[in-house]
Amino acid sequence: MAHKDQIATVFGGTGFLGRQIVRELAARGVTVKIATRVPERAYSLKTCGAVGQIVPVLCDYSDAQSVRAVVKGSDFVINCIGILFERKKRATFEHVHVDIPAMIAKACADEKVSRFTHISALGCDTGISKYAQTKFDGENAVRTNFPAAMILRPAVMFGQDDDFFNKFAELARFMPFLPLIGGGKTRLQPVYVGDVADIVLKGLFSNSSRFQGKIYQLGGPDVVTFREIYEKLFKYTMRPKMLISMPFSVAKLEAVFLNILPNPILTPDQVESLKTDSIVDNEALGLDVFDISPKSMDLVLPGYLETYKSGGRFAVEQNG
Numbered sequence: 001m002a003h004k005d006q007i008a009t010v011f012g013g014t015g016f017l018g019r020q021i022v023r024e025l026a027a028r029g030v031t032v033k034i035a036t037r038v039p040e041r042a043y044s045l046k047t048c049g050a051v052g053q054i055v056p057v058l059c060d061y062s063d064a065q066s067v068r069a070v071v072k073g074s075d076f077v078i079n080c081i082g083i084l085f086e087r088k089k090r091a092t093f094e095h096v097h098v099d100i101p102a103m104i105a106k107a108c109a110d111e112k113v114s115r116f117t118h119i120s121a122l123g124c125d126t127g128i129s130k131y132a133q134t135k136f137d138g139e140n141a142v143r144t145n146f147p148a149a150m151i152l153r154p155a156v157m158f159g160q161d162d163d164f165f166n167k168f169a170e171l172a173r174f175m176p177f178l179p180l181i182g183g184g185k186t187r188l189q190p191v192y193v194g195d196v197a198d199i200v201l202k203g204l205f206s207n208s209s210r211f212q213g214k215i216y217q218l219g220g221p222d223v224v225t226f227r228e229i230y231e232k233l234f235k236y237t238m239r240p241k242m243l244i245s246m247p248f249s250v251a252k253l254e255a256v257f258l259n260i261l262p263n264p265i266l267t268p269d270q271v272e273s274l275k276t277d278s279i280v281d282n283e284a285l286g287l288d289v290f291d292i293s294p295k296s297m298d299l300v301l302p303g304y305l306e307t308y309k310s311g312g313r314f315a316v317e318q319n320g
Helices: 016-027 039-048 064-071 093-110 130-145 165-174 193-205 226-237 248-258 268-273 297-308 312-319
Strands: 007-011 031-036 054-058 076-079 115-119 150-154 177-181 215-218 242-246
Touching (some): 007 016, 016 031, 016 039, 016 193, 031 039, 039 054, 076 193, 093 115, 093 130, 115 130, 115 193, 130 150, 150 193, 177 226, 177 248, 193 215, 226 297, 242 248, 248 268
Parallel strands (some): 007 031, 007 076, 031 054, 076 115, 115 150
């Protein structure tokens, strides 16, 4: 069904999930505004739609008037903004996960936006990391300003351009071993990014308001430990590595030094996040509400992790 007369504004549209949402909105015929501090970063997404359908728009996230100006005229607004580590004064968890969502939600209310979807994080209500706590505070800020917002709490997302499996696969190329922080016992429930994007669109285009004003926990069909995550990685990249158990205290000490890097592979706050499981509560609203059968990791991972094999995509034939 085409929605050519509708306008959607996506905050964080150049991110992993944001790009997927932009592509799917464009396929539906929606005009998409991508709110960004650097419009040039969104230029590559213009090819996902017709000429003029996808419009990168300059937005100063620290200015409520700038946020409202971008929201103005939108039928739908989706907020995908989030960070995994803090940098400088404006790139703090508090500002990005709480202050900005509050501004966006208020702008949506002031501009009479039809539907607003906010992307949070699975386990934010029970997590002890600063990342989790600010994600939870952000949810409350959104609901205060826009009570009808649909809030999604996805687990760690996987897909072709993810920053999870790809990061560990890249590390496995040159590291002789990989760490099992806390013994690798933390349980995760990774969810396919395409499934999360599909839920966003189902919520936006539903003829009823039954999805609005609720919180949904989104996890895939597999609950795995971090050790099992590594095992899948080794299976599909054909790069087995030694796994060394690392106590949380040691990992946090190392993370202090790694946090100095411009794009750290591990931070002290991420070590804290691994102290709690990230899985869907049994009684929570989830993917089943949207009639979506989640894709398993084993169905998706081989399609992009095989590029990390020694010899590339055709490693089996070359080595056989």
